[in-house]
Amino acid sequence: MTITVDGINKRFGKFQALNNVSLNIPEGKLTALLGPSGSGKTTLLRIIAGLESADSGRVSFSGKDVTKLHVRDRNIGFVFQHYALFRHMTVAQNIAFGLDSLPRKQRPSKAEIQKRVGELLEMIQLPHLANRFPAQLSGGQKQRVALARSIATQPKILLLDEPFGALDAKVRKDLRRWLRNLHDEFHFTSIFVTHDQEEALELSDQVAVMSQGNVEQVNEPTELYARPDSRFVFDFLGQVNVLSGDIKHGTLSQGSAWVTVPDIQHQGTAQLYLRPHEVRLATAPAAHANLPLRIEAVSLIGSEVRVELRPEGWASEGSDNIWEVGISHAEFNQQRPTRGDLRYAIPEVGHLFTGKDTQPATVNWDEAKLSPRIRLIN
Amino acid sequence: MSTANQAGAAVSQRWPRIGNRSKRVLPGFGLSLGISLLFISLILMLPLTGLVMEVSAMSFDQFWFVITDPRVVASYKVTALAALAASLFNGIFGLLLAWVLVRYEFPGKRLIDAVVDLPFALPTAVAGIVLATLFAENGWYGQWLSKLGIEVAFTPVGIVVAMAFTSLPFVVRTVQPVLEELAPEDEEAAVSLGASDGLVFRRVIFPALWPALLTGVALSFTRSLGEFGAVIFIAGNMPYVSEVTSLMIFVRLQEYDYAAASAIASVVLMVSLVMLFAITLWQARYLKRIEGR
Numbered sequence: 001m002t003i004t005v006d007g008i009n010k011r012f013g014k015f016q017a018l019n020n021v022s023l024n025i026p027e028g029k030l031t032a033l034l035g036p037s038g039s040g041k042t043t044l045l046r047i048i049a050g051l052e053s054a055d056s057g058r059v060s061f062s063g064k065d066v067t068k069l070h071v072r073d074r075n076i077g078f079v080f081q082h083y084a085l086f087r088h089m090t091v092a093q094n095i096a097f098g099l100d101s102l103p104r105k106q107r108p109s110k111a112e113i114q115k116r117v118g119e120l121l122e123m124i125q126l127p128h129l130a131n132r133f134p135a136q137l138s139g140g141q142k143q144r145v146a147l148a149r150s151i152a153t154q155p156k157i158l159l160l161d162e163p164f165g166a167l168d169a170k171v172r173k174d175l176r177r178w179l180r181n182l183h184d185e186f187h188f189t190s191i192f193v194t195h196d197q198e199e200a201l202e203l204s205d206q207v208a209v210m211s212q213g214n215v216e217q218v219n220e221p222t223e224l225y226a227r228p229d230s231r232f233v234f235d236f237l238g239q240v241n242v243l244s245g246d247i248k249h250g251t252l253s254q255g256s257a258w259v260t261v262p263d264i265q266h267q268g269t270a271q272l273y274l275r276p277h278e279v280r281l282a283t284a285p286a287a288h289a290n291l292p293l294r295i296e297a298v299s300l301i302g303s304e305v306r307v308e309l310r311p312e313g314w315a316s317e318g319s320d321n322i323w324e325v326g327i328s329h330a331e332f333n334q335q336r337p338t339r340g341d342l343r344y345a346i347p348e349v350g351h352l353f354t355g356k357d358t359q360p361a362t363v364n365w366d367e368a369k370l371s372p373r374i375r376l377i378n
Numbered sequence: 379m380s381t382a383n384q385a386g387a388a389v390s391q392r393w394p395r396i397g398n399r400s401k402r403v404l405p406g407f408g409l410s411l412g413i414s415l416l417f418i419s420l421i422l423m424l425p426l427t428g429l430v431m432e433v434s435a436m437s438f439d440q441f442w443f444v445i446t447d448p449r450v451v452a453s454y455k456v457t458a459l460a461a462l463a464a465s466l467f468n469g470i471f472g473l474l475l476a477w478v479l480v481r482y483e484f485p486g487k488r489l490i491d492a493v494v495d496l497p498f499a500l501p502t503a504v505a506g507i508v509l510a511t512l513f514a515e516n517g518w519y520g521q522w523l524s525k526l527g528i529e530v531a532f533t534p535v536g537i538v539v540a541m542a543f544t545s546l547p548f549v550v551r552t553v554q555p556v557l558e559e560l561a562p563e564d565e566e567a568a569v570s571l572g573a574s575d576g577l578v579f580r581r582v583i584f585p586a587l588w589p590a591l592l593t594g595v596a597l598s599f600t601r602s603l604g605e606f607g608a609v610i611f612i613a614g615n616m617p618y619v620s621e622v623t624s625l626m627i628f629v630r631l632q633e634y635d636y637a638a639a640s641a642i643a644s645v646v647l648m649v650s651l652v653m654l655f656a657i658t659l660w661q662a663r664y665l666k667r668i669e670g671r
Contacts, residue, residue: 051566071569078570084563088585088667097581098571133667146567153572 001062001156002027008057017043019213030190032200035210041193077150081162083142085134092130098153120148140171160192239324242317243272255314259289266354273351276326281343291345305332432640444638452618461602464541469595472549480557502607510612532614540609541602549594556590596657600650
């Protein structure tokens with residue numbers, strides 16, 4: 001089932017929660033609604049589910065208008081952040097609830113319901129907990145039960161509101177993989193809401209980034225990360241280093257820092273956005289860039305060494321005034337950067353936002369010519 | 379060193395200290411518990427002990443004779459049935475009132491919320507007189523009801539009305555906080571699973587609510603068992619028909635028969651205590667299950 005959202009507006013008092021939002025969710029895909037809190041992602045999900053009604057606009061499933069249809073008739077599975085399990089029912093009773101609630105004509109027999117519940121318990125790998133009460137389960141187990149409960153009636157659409165938000169990191173990772181497998185096995189059309197960009201990029205087929213009641217960009221995770229088309233998306237997805245300054249005669253400068261921006265006609269204010277992997281560190285400035293930074297911290301955990309640096313004689317955008325650069329462990333062992341050292345950031349590829357433009361221009365400093373070193377990353 | 383520790387552990391295991399002082403973070407456990415116990419003793423236990431002392435002066439035959447007097451037995455029936463009817467009425471109406479107060483926004487909501495406590499604040503005698511005037515044959519309600527052939531004042535129905543009036547807040551005030559705490563997600567989850575409104579109420583809301591509702595009804599019932607002030611003005615107090623047990627206690631007191639009064643009072647006390655304990659035990663078991671303790 002495809003889901004189409006068309007021109008949805010929603011207001012809570014004076015707060016515009018959704019601002020003319022339109023979105024297409026292709027059939028069988030797992031889509032993430034990603035955004036900071038207050039961006040309207042949960043409201044949008046609840047409107048799709050029918051738990052909230054829009055002030056204007058349409059929601060349709062596979063072309064059929066469901067805007068006026070009650071939640072209970074939309075045949076969707078909904079999973080809540082805090083599980084919303086029925087406390088006075090056992091795990092098995094919880095899972096059976098949807099089947100028990102079917103009108104008598106469609107309701108399977110008692111034995112059949114029991115069999116279905118058994119299968120679902122197998123699927124969530126908790127058959128031994130059938131007769132426990134929710135209070136006796138861990139967070140991860142509760143969310144599995146909630147998932148099993150929501151798909152017991154075999155809905156075509158699965159909607160998840162921050163399903164892993166209340167779980168700790170390890171359980172979250174396991175459950176994420178498990179959800180992905182579940183989705184692939186049952187071919188739902190799924191939407192899940194998250195504020196965790198890593199979760200969105202790892203789990204989904206398609207990500208819709210939301211901000212202040214608007215959908216900023218919709219794309220596949222890899223595309224989204226590589227080609228963000230607005231400052232907001234750039235900022236929100238992953239770490240980014242920003243040099244904000246003025247362009248004069250092909251050079252962007254601020255304080256003691258400058259970078260040449262060949263082939264850019266624009267004069268005046270501009271921001272250069274650089275991902276941590278698009279920058280390398282050197283002990284001397286390059287011909288195309290002079291970005292002095294002092295090392296603040298070095299973190300060795302992970303596949304890359306993360307170096308945090310503070311601009312020297314200029315300022316980065318953002319409240320923390322920190323740049324982050326990733327270097328390989330081999331590089332680290334060679335150079336041994338330590339706290340307090342002075343380094344120069346050498347950008348290789350950058351994204352330039354000029355004036356009020358929302359689309360960035362990609363700046364590529366010819367790597368082979370500027371530095372003989374061959375990057376090992378990628 | 380290690381032996382000393384082991385010895386210490388052994389001692390503390392054999393003699394667990396009351397209140398486990400070493401682990402307590404909040405100060406004042408001993409003091410506050412002491413004061414509480416003192417007041418419970420002075421205000422609750424001592425008068426009850428006095429009652430039991432008074433009764434124990436009687437022989438069992440005397441006691442039995444007093445409490446099985448036909449007029450007194452008739453009053454038990456009237457009281458218990460009227461209290462049952464009143465508390466059941468309150469169970470339904472109180473639940474409705476709590477529901478309206480929690481679930482909907484409407485002008486005057488705070489006023490109604492305050493008015494619910496009025497029966498607690500009003501002297502019961504005042505309530506009794508007001509109800510008697512209203513329901514008397516020429517009263518505001520009474521004149522319409524008598525046209526329908528319903529008599530309220532000076533009949534057992536009047537007793538039910540008075541009892542229901544004075545004990546309504548028990549139900550509302552026990553159910554209200556539980557209703558407020560119900561997570562809206564539970565209902566949303568149920569509806570998203572296709573449940574009808576009736577089913578949501580029956581299978582999701584009511585199970586969460588009914589321990590509190592039962593407590594409220596039980597409190598309302600036990601309170602009604604002992605209601606005196608409001609009831610006697612409207613009951614008519616006809617022997618064998620509309621006399622309540624608390625009136626029988628009063629009658630015995632007026633005859634200076636303190637022992638008989640205490641004997642009848644002890645019956646009411648026992649019934650109330652047994653009911654409250656039963657409810658508490660049952661509720662603890664139910665809550666243990668859903669809270670997983």
